[in-house]
Amino acid sequence: MEKSKHTKSSSGGRPLSYDPDLVHNIITKGLAEGMSLTDLSLGYVKEKLREEHGVTDTIRKEALEALVKAAHAEITEAKNQALLATLPNEISAAVSTAMAATEREIMLVVARQHSTSQAMADRKCEELRTDKRNAQYRVIELESELAEEKAARKEIAEERELLIEELAKVREGLRIARTDMERISSEPAGVDRLLAELRNPKIRDDIRATLSEIIIQQTPSTGS
Structure with missing residues (x-):
């Protein structure tokens, strides 16, 4: 058999050893x-x-x-x-019409599915946005509550400091009064002097109040 003449052709790689x-x-x-x-x-x-x-x-x-x-x-x-x-032309036309109608029905089905999916996606996005707004509002509420609590604690601390100062002043007054009482009692005729001072209308009320506080401080509690 006579050999055919080969034409080498490249197909993007090495040249072929035969005509494609x-x-x-x-x-x-x-x-x-x-x-x-x-x-x-x-x-x-x-x-x-x-x-x-x-x-x-x-x-x-x-x-x-x-x-x-x-x-x-x-x-x-x-x-x-x-x-x-x-195919006869009328058959081709009928097939084309049927295919167009089928294509339209398919497109409508896809469009309905897309519309439903889009509505679901929009609803989900709105729910997420609502949740986000609620979370932000709750954060604002908590921050406000924390600020109010901080202010209340500061006010209580300030009132406590004032009470401590007042108590210190009262204790100092009682100490001074007790010292004066002890000094007067130890002096000769101290009791007479004390009674005379008690009869003095100018200081009688103050002394009586001081004595009452001293008696209360020195009297043991009956419930202990």
Whole structure:
């Protein structure tokens, strides 16, 4: 058998050791002989390249497989176009109308689903925004409560300091009064002097109040 002349062609990688058109020709010839595209596989084409076209160099599987798939797709598309060309115009128009109606129904279904999903998403977003506003309001409330509590504690502390100061003054007054009483009692005729001072209207009320406080301080509690 006479060897075919090889034309090397690049397909993006190394140059091929055969003409790519040979692949299409082998498949077309096989179809003409009654073979199916399934039978016209990568292995079949590779075998024909070696046996009928004298390709002896290494045949890369990836490159040959891509050419076989491309030839199959081209032949299938040509066959489909030929079949479509046999349809009468009225049938083609009817199919186009039916497809348009079907497409519209599908689009409506998708649109309804999208509308429902969008409504759910909007509602969820509004719920999240409401939760955020409520959380922010609660934070403001807590901050206000903390500020009020802090102010109340400060006021209580200030009042406590004032009470401590007043108590210290009262204790100091009692100490002075007790010292005076002890001094007067220890002096000669101290009791008479004390009674005379008690009879003095100017100081009687003050002395009586002081004595009452001293007696209260010195009297043991009956509940202890």
